Amino acid sequence: xxxxxxxxxxxxxxxxxxxxxxxxxxxxxxxxxxxxxxxxxxxxxxxxxxxxxxxxxxxxxxxxxxxxxxxxxxxxxxxxxxxxxxxxxxxxxxxxxxxxxxxxxxxxxxxxxxxxxxxxxxxxxxxxxxxxxxxxxxxxxxxxxxxxxxxxxxxxxxxxxxxxxxxxxxxxxxxxxxxxxxxxxxxxxxxxxxxxxxxxxxxxxxxxxxxxxxxxxxxxxxxxxxxxxxxxxxxxxxxxxxxxxxxxxxxxxxxxxxxxxxxxxxxxxxxxxxxxxxxxxxxxxxxxxxxxxxxxxxxxxxxxx
Amino acid sequence: xxxxxxxxxxxxxxxxxxxxxxxxxxxxxxxxxxxxxxxxxxxxxxxxxxxxxxxxxxxxxxxxxxxxxxxxxxxxxxxxxxxxxxxxxxxxxxxxxxxxxxxxxxxxxxxxxxxxxxxxxxxxxxxxxxxxxxxxxxxxxxxxxxxxxxxxxxxxxxxxxxxxxxxxxxxxxxxxxxxxxxxxxxxxxxxxxxxxxxxxxxxxxxxxxxxxxxxxxxxxxxxxxxxxxxxxxxxxxxxxxxxxxxxxxxxxxxxxxxxxxxxxxxxxxxxxxxxxxxxxxxxxxxxxxxxxxxxxxxxxxxxxxxxxxxxxxxxxxxxxxxxxxxxxxxxxxxxxxxxxxxxxxxxxxxxxxxxxxxxxxxxxxxxxxxxxxxxxxxxxxxxxxxxxxxxxxxxxxxxxxxxxxxxxxxxxxxxxxxxxxxxxxxxxxxxxxxxx
Ligand SMILES: [Zn+2]
Numbered sequence: 034x035x036x037x038x039x040x041x042x043x044x045x046x047x048x049x050x051x052x053x054x055x056x057x058x059x060x061x062x063x064x065x066x067x068x069x070x071x072x073x074x075x076x077x078x079x080x081x082x083x084x085x086x087x088x089x090x091x092x093x094x095x096x097x098x099x100x101x102x103x104x105x106x107x108x109x110x111x112x113x114x115x116x117x118x119x120x121x122x123x124x125x126x127x128x129x130x131x132x133x134x135x136x137x138x139x140x141x142x143x144x145x146x147x148x149x150x151x152x153x154x155x156x157x158x159x160x161x162x163x164x165x166x167x168x169x170x171x172x173x174x175x176x177x178x179x180x181x182x183x184x185x186x187x188x189x190x191x192x193x194x195x196x197x198x199x200x201x202x203x204x205x206x207x208x209x210x211x212x213x214x215x216x217x218x219x220x221x222x223x224x225x226x227x228x229x230x231x232x233x234x235x236x237x238x239x240x241x242x243x244x245x246x247x248x249x250x251x252x253x254x255x256x257x258x259x260x261x262x263x264x265x266x267x268x269x270x271x272x273x274x275x276x277x278x279x280x281x282x283x284x285x286x287x288x289x290x291x292x293x294x295x296x297x298x299x300x301x302x303x304x305x306x307x308x309x310x311x312x313x314x315x316x317x318x319x320x321x322x323x324x325x326x327x328x329x330x331x332x333x334x335x336x337x338x
Numbered sequence: 339x340x341x342x343x344x345x346x347x348x349x350x351x352x353x354x355x356x357x358x359x360x361x362x363x364x365x366x367x368x369x370x371x372x373x374x375x376x377x378x379x380x381x382x383x384x385x386x387x388x389x390x391x392x393x394x395x396x397x398x399x400x401x402x403x404x405x406x407x408x409x410x411x412x413x414x415x416x417x418x419x420x421x422x423x424x425x426x427x428x429x430x431x432x433x434x435x436x437x438x439x440x441x442x443x444x445x446x447x448x449x450x451x452x453x454x455x456x457x458x459x460x461x462x463x464x465x466x467x468x469x470x471x472x473x474x475x476x477x478x479x480x481x482x483x484x485x486x487x488x489x490x491x492x493x494x495x496x497x498x499x500x501x502x503x504x505x506x507x508x509x510x511x512x513x514x515x516x517x518x519x520x521x522x523x524x525x526x527x528x529x530x531x532x533x534x535x536x537x538x539x540x541x542x543x544x545x546x547x548x549x550x551x552x553x554x555x556x557x558x559x560x561x562x563x564x565x566x567x568x569x570x571x572x573x574x575x576x577x578x579x580x581x582x583x584x585x586x587x588x589x590x591x592x593x594x595x596x597x598x599x600x601x602x603x604x605x606x607x608x609x610x611x612x613x614x615x616x617x618x619x620x621x622x623x624x625x626x627x628x629x630x631x632x633x634x635x636x637x638x639x640x641x642x643x644x645x646x647x648x649x650x651x652x653x654x655x656x657x658x659x660x661x662x663x664x665x666x667x668x669x670x671x672x673x674x675x676x677x678x679x680x681x682x683x684x685x686x687x688x689x690x691x692x693x694x695x696x697x698x699x700x701x702x703x704x705x706x707x708x709x710x711x712x713x714x715x716x717x718x719x720x721x722x723x724x725x726x727x728x729x730x731x732x733x734x735x736x737x738x739x740x741x742x743x744x745x746x747x748x749x750x751x752x753x754x755x756x757x758x759x760x761x762x763x764x765x766x767x768x769x770x771x772x773x774x
Contacts, residue, residue, distance in 0.1 A: 122658050142660035143533075143544040144614030163662065165544030203544055227549070228541035 034336045037150045037157040038329060041168040041207035049175070049211055056176050056321075056328040063100070063324065071327075074103035077334055080133040082124070082149075083160075084110040084140040089295065089319070090160050094137045097326035103334075106133070121145060125152035135334055138162070156333040164198045170294050171204035173325045174251065175212060177318050181290050182248055186213035191243050193219045193275055194253035194302060195264075197226045201294045202253055206234055219243045220275065223264040240275055244284040251292040252277055252302050268301050278304040282312075290314050343763055344368075344379045350388030350724060352714045354690035360393065362720040365762035370716055386768065388724055391757055394694045396428025396721035397675065398701040398710050400491070400520070400598060401574060401646035403667065404430075404461070406452060407445070408437025413651035413741050415452035415461060418671070420739035421649070422459045423766040425671040426723035426756040429460040429702065429710040430649075434471070435496040441466035441477040443485035450487040458766045462707055465489040467499050467508050467519060476508060483515040490706040493520035495574055496621075498556055500526050505560060509569035516706055518570040518596075521560055523581070524622065528552035533662055535608040535623040543611060545661070548623045550578040557581050561588035561595050572704055573597040575648050577622040579632030586641045596704050598646040599633050601677035602668055602746060610746070616657050616664030617744050620650070637696060638687040644701045647674045651742030669745045672738050675725065676752035684753065709762075720763035723756060731755040739772070 034051070035043040044052070063069045079098040081091050091107065098105045108128075121140075128136055133155045138146040143163030150157040161167040178185050190209055196202045196218050209216050210233040217235045218225065225236060237243040244250065255271065265271045277291065285291075291303075291313045299305050308315060347360040352370075359374035360367060361383060369377040399422065405413040415432070422430045432449050434440030440449060446463035453461020465482035469475055471494040482489040492512060499505045499521060508519050529552045534540050536547020557573055561584065564571035576582060576597050585597045607626055610618040618624060636642040650667025657664050678697065682688040688696070702711025712718040730751050735743035759767040766773055 120655060120659055140660070142662045145660045147614045148660065163544055164546070200544060203542070226541035227536050227547055228538035231538035231541070 034332045038168050039147050039159045040166050041171045041204040046211050052328050053176050056325050059327050060324045070100050072102045074101040077103045077134040079103045079105050079135045081107045082136050082138045093322040094326050096323045125149055129153050161200050165200050166204045167200040168204045170201045171208040173322050176321050176325050177314050178249055188214045188248040190214050190249045191217045191247045192251045195224050195255045196220050197224050198256040199253045217243050221265050246286050249290045272301045277307050282307045344383035346380050346383040347386045347388040350391045350393045352393045354392045362763040367716055367718050367720050391724040392727050394723050395698040396723050397426045397697045399427055399430040399647050400701040400705050402430040402649045404432045412653045416456040417741045419456040419458040421671040423759050424739050426675050426759055427459050428721040428761045431462045431464050433495045434464050434466040439466050439470050443481045446482050446487040446489055447485050463487045464491045464493050467492045467494045490517050491520050495522045498522050498524040506563050510567045513569050518572050520572040520574050522574050523553045523556035525552040525555050534611045535625050539608045554580040557584050561593050565593045570594045575600050577603050577625050579629045582632045582636035596643040598644045599642045600648045601674045604681040614661050616661050617746050619664050619666050620668050621666035645696050647671050651740050652744050657744050669740050673747050676754050679754040720760055722760045724758040725754050726757050727754050729755050
């Protein structure tokens, strides 16, 4: 295990598989229990340091830490000393002083968790930074793929939509390729970052063509809030070109699954019938989130350093 | 009759060539070679051992940010002047993006006087092109030109004069007093939210890119405008291979364009951003290895006329923060010559005469600054720097004279420390230390 989980690129194939196997074991251990709580991290302190609102992600990490019996401190930057101008470094010193064993950091600036990791002794987990990465979401997605398709290796996976702003896409590209999947990114050219040629993926602008026979299709949220300017002409045109509807759903392999990290824009990115239809694992992705994050916290905090 | 101030530099090598003695008397080079020792003023002169040291004309920086008035916690005219003298400079041009902006005769004269009070280098103010650097209407350029500061260089640096009509008018207007517009070439619409060079590294780091074309498009446009109105244009801090090509083509056509490159753009690439340390955040951003190659070749060939530091001090809190919130810029004055030696002299792309040209003569000419960038010859002003080309030094931000610490070279061992600097025959630096 690396000391921190800042990027999906920090994980080797071996360590990624170790996390997924541990997730599996934790899932089994909990399934058989009346009280779904393990004593593993009793006495350890996990801080949820959220500079950006994300109730879903915070609740998921909080539940994960509590089910491992850790003490959880939620630190929201809103209404705190941060909004009075305290710097990230000052906050790091505070967390250091209270003895945080792990810091789950969500931040609107790319690289902020990386910087934080240089200023604290605790383990830092990137819970989403700017338009950079969200490695635990990629682990959740890989775990979900494995559960449904048996393995990630050799699977053909299409990731569709707002790649340029998507930390989920960046982390998934790294992790899925480390695990041996063939990844295709589909988006209008305006939503693909310049320099993508260096990524271990193929790129296609034609959704229909890319879908033929794939094992999993992963839809991304279109981040309208990050789009100061037009990246595409209209939502109607986007939906026609890159939305997942019933007709396109039929192009995927029979066993194929449909994924979305949420929150979804129904009707635009994905039609309600596909989101709730056969092969959709969207709800399960959320449920898997807690056990994957338990595995990550457990492995980081129990590693001997 | 004895001189007020006489210094005999023994055994130094002008332009790295033949060993000579130099006698500096009352601000000028009074004698060289055999004549220096036999000169009547040599007897009472203070002796400076220059054995084996390279002598160059005092360096001239066309692009320095001094932060005063307004951000005296980051740098003052005095501390910036000290950094400049220690870096071998005898004159620096102060960019006008201060608070208040140097866009009136009053502010440029204030900067000039602060420079004179510090007395370590000649501080020549640059005036803003537009009021408040807002890019909306021309500042009173003639008033600054005719003020005590005698401003000849005008720039909205930090921002681009992006309105093509305003750019045309400013180029035309400054012809009346042999002025030059120094353009920070950055198409603002193509760089909204930009954090670093747009390419493979920005894609991986998830940072909004600053594409090369945003610089190149403005340079191409401005060269055409300068041609059209037959005016002098200077391009600040070229950073891309494409920019070098465009300037080369414009020069071949006869455009009155000059260009500068910073030391950091000759050495560092966008890979430096990988650790998200904002000390490497700079505008224009660090580019790629092919860009560095093109910039070095452009400088060697003369397509790029000068090296300018873009010395940009920032207080700690403006750098020790999230990358996207950090101020862009790096310290440059005390490391510039070493980086030029490392990137240009050691690989054989430039000799010492070339260094004198790009770091002293050409910047003084572009900025129309009399008394600097002159040849090392009898009768010329004694603005000189002595460099130890055989020695090395280790960069420690805490040892630098600047009030700020944002050097990208922390801990690096660099060649060619500056041993002494003379401003009008008076030492400002001796043995690598400030004098007085
Ligand atoms: Zn600039």
